[in-house]
Amino acid sequence: MAFAAILGPLLYAGLVTFQLGAWSRAQWWLYDILTLRRHFYADIVKPLSPDARKTLVAAGSGTLFGLDGGAVTRATGETVLNFGMHAGLDIDLLLAQLDGFVDANDRVVMPLEFEHYSRTAVTDLSAETFLAFLYPYADAIPFTRLARLAAAAHPLNVLDGVGNRIGEILGTRPSPARPLATLLDDWKAARASGAPDDDHAPYDYSTMNAHGDKELMLQTPKDAEADMRAATTPAQPIVTPYAAGALADARKVVEAKGASLILTWPVIVEDDSGTIFTPEYWQRLIDLARAADAAGSPIHCDPIGAIVPVQYRYDTPYHVNWKGALVYSAGFAACLPQIDSQAFDWKSADAAALAARAKSRIAELKRPPDPLIFGYERNIRLLQTLNDAVLAAHAATGSYPDELPAVDPDIPVVEKGAGLFLPWYKTDGTDYKLVAEDPHDCFAVSEGWAPMIDPTRPVEGGCTYGFWTPGAADW
Numbered sequence: 515m516a517f518a519a520i521l522g523p524l525l526y527a528g529l530v531t532f533q534l535g536a537w538s539r540a541q542w543w544l545y546d547i548l549t550l551r552r553h554f555y556a557d558i559v560k561p562l563s564p565d566a567r568k569t570l571v572a573a574g575s576g577t578l579f580g581l582d583g584g585a586v587t588r589a590t591g592e593t594v595l596n597f598g599m600h601a602g603l604d605i606d607l608l609l610a611q612l613d614g615f616v617d618a619n620d621r622v623v624m625p626l627e628f629e630h631y632s633r634t635a636v637t638d639l640s641a642e643t644f645l646a647f648l649y650p651y652a653d654a655i656p657f658t659r660l661a662r663l664a665a666a667a668h669p670l671n672v673l674d675g676v677g678n679r680i681g682e683i684l685g686t687r688p689s690p691a692r693p694l695a696t697l698l699d700d701w702k703a704a705r706a707s708g709a710p711d712d713d714h715a716p717y718d719y720s721t722m723n724a725h726g727d728k729e730l731m732l733q734t735p736k737d738a739e740a741d742m743r744a745a746t747t748p749a750q751p752i753v754t755p756y757a758a759g760a761l762a763d764a765r766k767v768v769e770a771k772g773a774s775l776i777l778t779w780p781v782i783v784e785d786d787s788g789t790i791f792t793p794e795y796w797q798r799l800i801d802l803a804r805a806a807d808a809a810g811s812p813i814h815c816d817p818i819g820a821i822v823p824v825q826y827r828y829d830t831p832y833h834v835n836w837k838g839a840l841v842y843s844a845g846f847a848a849c850l851p852q853i854d855s856q857a858f859d860w861k862s863a864d865a866a867a868l869a870a871r872a873k874s875r876i877a878e879l880k881r882p883p884d885p886l887i888f889g890y891e892r893n894i895r896l897l898q899t900l901n902d903a904v905l906a907a908h909a910a911t912g913s914y915p916d917e918l919p920a921v922d923p924d925i926p927v928v929e930k931g932a933g934l935f936l937p938w939y940k941t942d943g944t945d946y947k948l949v950a951e952d953p954h955d956c957f958a959v960s961e962g963w964a965p966m967i968d969p970t971r972p973v974e975g976g977c978t979y980g981f982w983t984p985g986a987a988d989w
Contacts, residue, residue, distance in 0.1 A: 574601025819845025
């Protein structure tokens with residue numbers, strides 16, 4: 515009996531070891547991202563002086579999709595590397611992938627998704643991903659947390675991995691893990707083509723640039739619209755004992771390298787029902803900040819700087835497209851130089867004031883900020899500029915001008931092939947209508963500028979949007 519009690523665990527440990535790196539239920543596109551990113555980052559840090567400070571950003575896919583490290587680097591002059599991966603992974607695994615890049619004087623900034631703070635146990639994805647491709651970073655994980663990871667691995671998943679490993683050996687189940695050289699060649703080909711194909715998707719490395727950031731030039735897919743009506747809100751504005759322990763261990767790991775660990779806010783995307791404009795929403799964030807502070811891990815920066823308008827979200831409340839990433843990154847860059855001393859002052863925070871500031875920030879961002887990525891942004895900017903001129907003329911003369919004022923329509927936009935839809939204008943001096951027909955990006959416009967959609971002038975496959983007085987609504 516004693517022999518069996520010893521042999522059983524040893525046999526199971528052997529099976530776990532045998533199947534490490536085998537095909538499993540893990541999300542292998544993350545392996546591709548991680549492999550390429552570490553290659554790119556090794557080239558970025560190579561010329562840096564030994565005392566140069568880096569900022570390494572680690573969190574879930576809100577950071578993967580929502581942070582443009584290159585843009586923050588250009589704005590601050592500090593090397594910023596984006597290690598965002600998946601919110602389903604535990605904090606220790608999000609940190610482990612930084613192994614080899616954290617040096618003395620560096621800052622590790624974590625814009626953790628809200629669910630990290632209320633987590634109570636190791637997630638299934640953590641165990642599966644660790645066994646699949648994060649196990650090489652085991653020495654960067656405290657032993658107690660490593661033991662939790664091992665214990666969380668479901669025996670059926672281990673046996674599945676054993677079967678897949680045998681299949682790899684026999685050549686019947688090829689591994690999805692491709693070597694760096696293969697990934698790099700395919701990444702170069704995908705970037706050179708400039709267009710997606712059947713082998714690539716928004717979630718893979720084909721939308722990643724050489725700085726390791728995703729340049730996702732896509733709008734919300736139709737099949738994802740219904741899943742994104744709510745804002746990203748802490749389900750429970752608490753820090754569980756499990757989360758507090760994970761944060762404390764993470765801090766020890768980072769500080770042992772001579773670096774510092776700083777928490778900040780994740781992407782906060784405007785939702786369809788105006789949740790982020792309510793004091794109740796901001797009270798939950800204040801409560802979360804209070805709980806994090808009590809756990810010894812205060813959240814830093816002004817959360818208003820983390821807000822992104824609804825038109826720039828992609829397929830979940832945490833995923834934004836490239837323009838959304840630039841908006842979030844601008845707020846991140848504004849806080850970064852003094853982030854160490856910029857802990858959110860939850861004691862003095864006022865929920866109603868934060869709600870009003872959130873509304874003001876969104877209003878400012880409704881005039882699309884540079885750089886313009888999408889064609890509809892240029893059309894909106896042009897219409898807004900023309901409308902300002904029409905209103906200025908009315909204020910000066912008491913009537914609307916017969917002709918549109920001259921405005922240079924050549925507004926630079928990144929999106930290739932994005933047409934400029936020339937505006938239609940009509941006035942009788944007392945009322946006016948100024949609209950443009952757009953057959954392409956109407957959903958983004960309806961999300962971000964719903965009052966601009968003209969219901970009286972439908973366009974097949976698209977819409978008409980712009981400005982008008984009540985008396986010209988039916989024109």
